[in-house]
Amino acid sequence: MPETLTYTHAHADLTFTWDGGSQIKLCAGASAPYVGFYPHSIFAPQTARQVFTQASLEDMCDAWWQGRVIPADRDFNQDPWHTTEFAYDLQIRYRGGPVIEAAPADPTHRYQPLPQNSTLWHPIIDLAVSGQTSATVTTAWLDHRVRGWMTGVLEVLGVHALQPVPDPALYGEGVDDAIVHWTIRNLPDQIKADSTMGAWHTWITNTIRELWNTPAGPTPWRNAGITQQPVSEHRPWTYQDTLADGTRLNFLWFGGTHVFVTSPDVPARRGARDNTIFLLHPREQATGPILPWIQEQIRQWIATCDATKTLADTPGTALHYGPWRIELTGPGLCHDARFATEQEAYAAARQARDQATSTDGCVTFRSIFSTNDSAARVTTISVQRRSPEHEDLWCAHSRPWSIYTQAPDAFTPYART
Template identity: 80%
Template sequence: MPETLTYSHAHADLTFTWDGGTQIKLCDGVSVPYSGFYPSSISAPKTAQQVFTQAALKEVCDAWWQGMEFPTGRDFAQDPWHTAEFGAGLQVRYRGGPVVEAAPADPAHRYQPLPDDSTLWQPIINLTADGRTPATVTTAWLHHRVRGWTTGVLELLGVHAPQPVPDPVQYGEGVHDAIVHWTIRNLPDQVKADSTMGAWHTWIASTIRELWITPSGPVLWRNAGIAEQRLSQQHPWTYQDTLADGTRLNFVWFGGRCVYVTSPDAPARRGARDNTIFLFHPHEQATGPVLPWIEEQVRQWIATCNATKTRVDTPGAALQYGPWRIELSGPGLSHDARFATEQEAYAAARQARDQAANTDGCVTFRSIFSTNDSAARVTTISVQRRSPEHEDLWCAHSHPWNIYNPVPNALTPYTRTQPDS
């Protein structure tokens, strides 16, 4: 029976325990805001289970906390990696060496592996193009690189629009919708005869087979796209820093609507999730790649804290308690979304008005509280501002818009002579 190993990460305020099984268990410290903030366990690397030592456990846990790939040490020449893409129309493998290879699947036996010596196997990714060597290849990198490669292929085919600045965190978003729209537009007869995805899989499998037997093969697809970096509770992004007074800070993002900040030097009150929100909606607010943008928000906030010698409100708190909001209401419906400035509030309100008018009351909007940023049966939209005298009182800032009575001055700020309550 392997010895139970424990590793305490002081900055993260987490304790990791491995008892020889397939999971590494996590135990939260007092600065973690609520139960379930982090996963209860993470998967132990397959090869590490055979050689885990205290140092190996620390290496794996540090890698997870920093959002890095697990150092598995897998020998791909002896234990090749395989996957299938494009509805199993393309087989992909890595057997060690300088390239990742792929081959079209046999139409009659799509899930049956092709022989290793088949001439259809062709290189699709050069490790050197991504700054990799066989010694630094991991299964996580292979998975995300191949998924990014398929997105790059869709861009080359004109199915999916490329990002102006490729961002690993957002790369590949919207691919499924793009495939559906492209297929309906370009393969209408096949869609009618089969189904949208059936037509797509038939077309892409045929396209792959035809390309592979050309003299140049998939050379034009070589090294397409970039490696994806999907974030989740199992694979978070974290960033550590320290204030001038020595207070240690952790910034954590699981890929959702909130970036959180915790500190092992400032224990949180259990359940006080709102008090740990650093930033809302990084995807929507970021100008350029998301992670560098978040880090810049962190650095600016820390610089302000150090300059004022106090812990100032986070960007999330400034929005959460911001002075502006739009309210969407209708039969049995009441939703609101907060904004930091008047300009943002009115722009969002007018966009919601146009959506409601053209979609029979169906509106998508940016909320900081709801997990579902959509509303149906919206009949009224108003812009409000928080009363400076009463924090819980919201005052109308303009005449509301109503779907049944869309007056010309709706969502136009009141003049100074008009009351706003």
């Protein structure tokens, strides 16, 4: 049996343990919420090229915590990487060397890998363009790079909107919705004969095969997309700081709707999930590239911190307990979004109304209790204000808007005495 290795990261208040298996287990200290905060484990590579030691464990765990690329986890010459995309229509592989290759699947055996020597295999991504080599490539990087490549392919095809200045934290967002909307607009006759997704898969399958049959093959798609990896649970963004009195702070973003703050020195204040919310919805609030914007919010907040008062309230706290909200309802649907001011609430309500009427009831909004910031079949939207007498009671502030009775005075505040 391999020796069990353990590494404790004091500032992060995390203990990593590897017992010889394929996973490194994480155990969070008292400063982290006890439910759904950190993943239970991260991948632990062990190959003939790498002897897994205490030093390599620490390097790997530090790389994960800091959002760096985790050291190479496999010899792809001996153990090639393979995946399928576009619903098994396109097979992708990496066998070591300078390129990632792809080939259309066999239409009669879509779920079976193509022969290694098939002439259909063509390069689609050059490692050098992404600053990678065969010695630094990891399975996580391959997975993210291929997903970014697919987003770039959809942009080339005009299916997904091209970002003027691509932001890794946003790149690829809305792809599924973009595919549905593009298919409805461009393939109406095929949708009637089949279905929306059936029409899309038929079209993309034919497009792939037609391209591969041209003399240039997939050259128009080569190196599509951006090379930066997005922030995710497996590659978090973290920032550490220490106050003048020595209080240690950790800021974390896993790419979702919450930016968190924890402190191993103030576990009582930061031990519950609600109390660890530093910022809500950075994507919607950011006024520029997301990661620099988050760090600027942190810098401004730290300037107000006073550890003797158990730290300052966070920007997320103000929104979490915001006195205004819009409520979106429909058949089997009830969601709400919170706001700090009346102006923000009414602006969001009108935007949601416009989305509901132009996209068949599909609305995006800033929830605070769910990671799903969209709702389908929204038929009614109302603006509400928290009751000053009862914290859990919400009162209607204006006449609601309804898709069935679109009154001209909807969203006009009620007269109050």
